Amino acid sequence: MIEPKIEPIRFEVIRNALSQAAEEMAIALRRSAYSTNVKTRQDFSCAFFDKELRSVAQAFTQPVHLGSFVRHVPIAVNRYGPENLSQGDMILSNDPYGGGVHLNDISLIGPVYYRNQLVGYTACLAHHVDVGGGAPASVGAFKEVFQEGIIIPPIKLVNKGKVDNDLFRLVLSQIRSKRETSGDFRAQIASNITGAIRIKEIIDRYGLEEFHLYVNEIIEYTDRRTRAEVERLPKGIYKAEGFVDNDGFTDDVVKLKIEVTIDEEGVTFDTSGSDSQRRAPVNSTFAQTFSACAYALRSLMDKDLPVNDGFYRYVKVNAPEGTVTNCVHPAPVVGGWETHVRLNDLIFEAMATALPNEVCAGTKSMQCHSGFGGENPETGEYYCFLETLAGGYGARSSSDGPDAVQSHGQNTENAPIEETESNYPVQIMRYELITDSEGPGEFRGGLGLRRDYAFPNETTFTVLADRDKAGPRGLFEGQTGSKSVYALIQNGQEHHLSSKTTVQLQPGDVISYRTSGGGGYGSPMKRDPDAVLSDVLQGKISIDRARKRYGVVIDIGRQSVDEIQTERLRNGG
Numbered sequence: 001m002i003e004p005k006i007e008p009i010r011f012e013v014i015r016n017a018l019s020q021a022a023e024e025m026a027i028a029l030r031r032s033a034y035s036t037n038v039k040t041r042q043d044f045s046c047a048f049f050d051k052e053l054r055s056v057a058q059a060f061t062q063p064v065h066l067g068s069f070v071r072h073v074p075i076a077v078n079r080y081g082p083e084n085l086s087q088g089d090m091i092l093s094n095d096p097y098g099g100g101v102h103l104n105d106i107s108l109i110g111p112v113y114y115r116n117q118l119v120g121y122t123a124c125l126a127h128h129v130d131v132g133g134g135a136p137a138s139v140g141a142f143k144e145v146f147q148e149g150i151i152i153p154p155i156k157l158v159n160k161g162k163v164d165n166d167l168f169r170l171v172l173s174q175i176r177s178k179r180e181t182s183g184d185f186r187a188q189i190a191s192n193i194t195g196a197i198r199i200k201e202i203i204d205r206y207g208l209e210e211f212h213l214y215v216n217e218i219i220e221y222t223d224r225r226t227r228a229e230v231e232r233l234p235k236g237i238y239k240a241e242g243f244v245d246n247d248g249f250t251d252d253v254v255k256l257k258i259e260v261t262i263d264e265e266g267v268t269f270d271t272s273g274s275d276s277q278r279r280a281p282v283n284s285t286f287a288q289t290f291s292a293c294a295y296a297l298r299s300l301m302d303k304d305l306p307v308n309d310g311f312y313r314y315v316k317v318n319a320p321e322g323t324v325t326n327c328v329h330p331a332p333v334v335g336g337w338e339t340h341v342r343l344n345d346l347i348f349e350a351m352a353t354a355l356p357n358e359v360c361a362g363t364k365s366m367q368c369h370s371g372f373g374g375e376n377p378e379t380g381e382y383y384c385f386l387e388t389l390a391g392g393y394g395a396r397s398s399s400d401g402p403d404a405v406q407s408h409g410q411n412t413e414n415a416p417i418e419e420t421e422s423n424y425p426v427q428i429m430r431y432e433l434i435t436d437s438e439g440p441g442e443f444r445g446g447l448g449l450r451r452d453y454a455f456p457n458e459t460t461f462t463v464l465a466d467r468d469k470a471g472p473r474g475l476f477e478g479q480t481g482s483k484s485v486y487a488l489i490q491n492g493q494e495h496h497l498s499s500k501t502t503v504q505l506q507p508g509d510v511i512s513y514r515t516s517g518g519g520g521y522g523s524p525m526k527r528d529p530d531a532v533l534s535d536v537l538q539g540k541i542s543i544d545r546a547r548k549r550y551g552v553v554i555d556i557g558r559q560s561v562d563e564i565q566t567e568r569l570r571n572g573g
Contacts, residue, residue, distance in 0.1 A: 014214045018057040021198035026059035029191035034183025035129045041412045043127040050120045054309035064409035065125050067291025070312045072099035073123050080154035087113040088161035093154040096333045101288045103131045103149040108188040112196045114203050122195035124188050130384040132174040136373025137386040139464045140502045141248030143279040144330045150174040177384040222310030229301040233262050240350035245469035247280035248500030258346045269293040270318040271325040281335035283327035289319045292340045295409045296347040337367040338466045344408035357397045361519030362472025363407035364391025369464035385424045387415045392446035392518030401446035401518035427454040440549040441478030441520020442527050448515040455505050462502040467516040478520030485514040524550045529561040
């Protein structure tokens with residue numbers, strides 16, 4: 001039997017067409033969505049799976065979603081039964097114990113048929129701003145998953161192209177922000193329809209046989225490239241341990257351990273030794289932990305490596321059941337992202353000695369959920385708002401960490417002040433970088449940010465974050481970044497809050513959210529004095545900090561470095 005010939009040009013054309021189909025799904029979702037969290041912050045992801053439920057193409061949205069998607073979509077489809085799905089159908093699911101992560105992340109999955117033959121599935125996931133539960137935006141310190149919101153097993157929301165309105169009303173009845181949520185669901189439907197149209201256009205051009213042939217080759221191509229990338233990684237066993245600062249109910253830290261083994265068999269991530277799951281919102285599902293490990297491994301590989309099943313099959317994870325890295329029902333999971341992102345930091349810390357030029361120092365490494373809601377006096381509707389706030393990124397071997405960005409698998413964008421204030425009853429009083437929040441180093445960590453929310457009406461506000469006990473760690477003599485601060489300001493008096501708490505606010509109250517700075521890389525005494533001067537002139541660090549942490553004396557009148565005093569100070573004078 002003669003093997004079909006793969007034509008390189010056709011291969012690239014089809015591969016890019018599939019990627020573009022996923023990207024158009026993302027465009028359709030974003031342009032159709034209602035909530036700020038989806039339409040502006042892009043807290044969603046889109047992908048195409050083949051008929052065997054293998055990941056084929058992904059849009060460049062949220063890696064934290066996409067890594068879990070490769071488990072959630074096959075599980076959801078198989079639980080519902082692919083034989084029960086027809087053209088025009090779409091199933092809804094957010095079950096964290098069915099390959100999902102937390103309840104806000106709701107997936108919509110639809111089969112794609114071409115002339116009555118199943119060719120694959122379009123799938124999109126959106127973080128819905130509210131799914132019910134004990135607090136607006138469905139974030140908070142809860143002790144079991146039932147308190148976190150509506151749990152949706154795989155159910156058919158769209159039947160042969162028509163929305164099941166009875167089911168839709170049932171879902172929406174559990175949710176506070178009905179108008180926005182309804183709009184976001186319909187945006188997901190539009191996304192899947194767009195993807196299906198584009199997939200059919202590709203088949204129209206090349207034929208069904210060619211389509212399946214090249215889909216398989218796209219996956220195998222990634223497999224070959226991934227195998228080569230794994231082979232170049234330094235062999236050995238690399239370990240690190242750290243913690244989440246608290247669980248929301250106790251001050252006990254949540255211990256995390258990671259062991260990365262690189263050998264002839266590939267790469268294995270082992271979280272044995274991490275704490276047992278808590279009756280608190282810090283538990284990561286296996287899919288979530290898998291996503292963290294997949295993201296870390298991909299970050300250590302060639303930037304042009306495509307991501308599909310050919311890559312994900314090399315992500316091997318051992319996370320014991322019943323731990324915070326693989327919790328079991330009915331453990332709460334809404335804050336599992338804090339554990340997920342912290343694992344990323346630890347993986348890079350573990351790999352630092354072997355790959356010092358390919359990892360960064362500690363990042364803000366937390367999702368920094370800020371959620372609030374109440375009755376909007378202008379509309380009479382109940383509203384919810386959610387965003388995740390940026391912080392300092394870790395420094396690298398040759399560059400400073402970026403200021404006030406999302407970190408490790410998060411591509412969500414900023415929620416602009418103007419849009420937030422226009423759509424919700426809130427005022428943003430301060431939004432700024434935090435001076436002296438960086439982790440000092442030859443290359444400094446990025447600065448954290450401050451965002452102060454003022455409320456003219458009664459409001460329920462939830463902080464679900466971390467880093468208020470210990471800031472992000474530095475590497476190779478780099479120093480720790482600043483801790484986070486969460487504060488309630490009433491009548492000019494500041495009261496510090498836990499990193500995981502829900503508070504009832506009265507008119508005039510202010511919540512001040514201050515995220516951590518990134519860790520430094522290398523000794524701060526080796527930092528270029530001119531770089532220190534630039535940071536001082538930009539207001540990123542103070543003159544006093546320049547002297548004490550970097551050994552650099554600034555003549556602010558001349559806006560220059562006092563080279564004599566700096567040399568003396570750095571030499572111990």
